[in-house]
Amino acid sequence: MPIRFHNTLTRRIEEFVPATPGEVRMYHCGPTVYSTPHIGNYRTFLLGDLLRRFLEWQGYKVEQVMNLTDVGHLLEDAEEGEDKLEAAARKARKTAWEIAEHYAQEFFAGLEFLHFLPAHHYPRATTHVPEMIAMIEALEQRGYAYKVASGNVYFDISRFPAYGRLSGNTAEELEAGARIEINPEKRDPRDFALWKIDAKHQMQWDSPWGRGFPGWHIECSAMSRKYLGESFDLHTGGEDNVFPHHECEIAQSEAASGKPFVRYWLHARHLLVDSTKMSKRLGNVHTAQSLQSLGHSGDALRLALQKAHYREPLNFTLASLDEAERKVARYRDTGVRLRDAAATAAATEAAASTRQAVDGLRARFAEALADDLNVSVALAVLDEAVGEANRRAPHGGDAAALFGLLRELWGVFGLLQKSLESTPLADADILALIAERDAARKARDWKRSDELRDLLKQRGIELLDGKDGARWRRSGR
């Protein structure tokens, strides 16, 4: 089955063909660790996770890298000001290094909460300065870099005519915009910094151009080359990264290696919250931690952040998260029901009609995602599969087949990866209360039965009455 992705480089949906058959190497622009990542960041990162899960499900061996930007970069093109990392450090009365470490840990906690598959590498800029220096030296040797009196080193755009290919920002268009402040030490306003000298900057390294720090763009070029090679298959990031960040990465990497850099560029649309962009002023900035402390589950947040196509606007609201919460609960209930129905009945082979239904659903789900990750259609197929499972109320082999399918499809979305592994064990006293209520119901003592149901509810246990006594689940999240 051909897989197709929208490639920002060509602005077209193209068939995805990795350089090495069966293997995919991909790089994701990760967080700048100067504040707690918000759910918009995670939406973008989830694009990478979905790609990973989908491609692996399709049988590819995937090598995945996500960087952490832990060098501040506000000074990119300005001569004054303070970068965000250092500003955060000053506020917190900590060093930039401490700030970076703190927020890196928060970032990883968010990944865990959202059940990300760990990337194979999470390289940090501060531990790859030698690689960056080596790349800048290569650029210098090839005549793509120049040093000015201040000690700063810039990339020479005039030597790289393809600059602008990714973003469509041609020289003429950038000039028409006329919002680029002229930095007199640059030969061309579009030239960008490779190495900066600034005595005030906390993070400093020795280099052939003096003690200073690397430009923002060079880190991704240097680190992707180290872990994935000079050319690789997929590179993702937020839509804001298209220009200038990725444009500059292409220029540096291709100028340094003389080879094509990335085959397919995928960019995620920014998340909206309450129909507008997130801002501290509006108080609509949500983080994984803030939603977790409201009692929400990682599964529901994942679903809420993945339910729209990655290139379409997605509006996040707390109501949409509640909806996702109910949906996940439905999935979980169906999953537990199937699992138990498969386990309790004698092992049998699934009926032909079940196998046919399972294969058909799986194929349609795969086709949807192969079509540039059409998650809306894929989730519709998933809901159909859940409905099918509930309708058939299967046992034995049929239940096992449907359970296997659902686990597979949920797995591609990263849903219910942990909560189905083990039935949450109830404390003995809770089991006793449930047994007591079952006895009360049998005796038609509805008053006592309802009392016990309320009592259990207070303790977070929801009962699902059935013919053979009550099933139960942890309520809510």
Place this chain on the structure above:
RNA sequence: GGGGGCAUAGCCAAGUGGUAAGGCAACGGAUUGCAAAUCCGUUAUUCCCCGGUUCAAAUCCGGGUGCCCCCUCCA
């Protein structure tokens, strides 16, 4: 000011020329001691507005309105 994208029911959202998927919510029904869960059914003559092309348009073209992204740190 320049460039790019989006606009489909109360809400979310598929669908890029052939006569509107799916989900949530709501309502009706089955089931239930009552609920919950589950199942069945109902809910857009219409796709932001105006004009055009076509036998045929949510889908193509022109104009307008609104929102988002980039051009400046940003997922």
